Amino acid sequence: MDKRFSEMNKEELRTAIAQLSEKARRAEQMGMVNEFAVHERRIALAKSYLLNPEDYSPGTLYEIEGDPGSSFVIDYMNGTFAWGFRNGNETIEAFPISMLMKKEQQ
16 A cells, blocks of 8 residues: 655655656656656655745745746645745645745845
């Protein structure tokens, strides 16, 4: 039976990320876009469990990995997910914290 990412230790998470990366690479080579996207999202989620959610704080401006020029402001945290608003929109969205990069406020 497979473990959830939240039940894995750091070494198990790294192994899972490596396995998912290999699956994503194969899916990309075979042109399986949807499968590739699923693996990429699972990798981002697994990487989030290697980070400390306390390093991410509400009101801070971040850029979303894979979406250059975007801005994301955290409204609140729920585990390894940050909930907030992208590009000033009024619709709340959630991202795994591994997808957020601190952005310099301008």
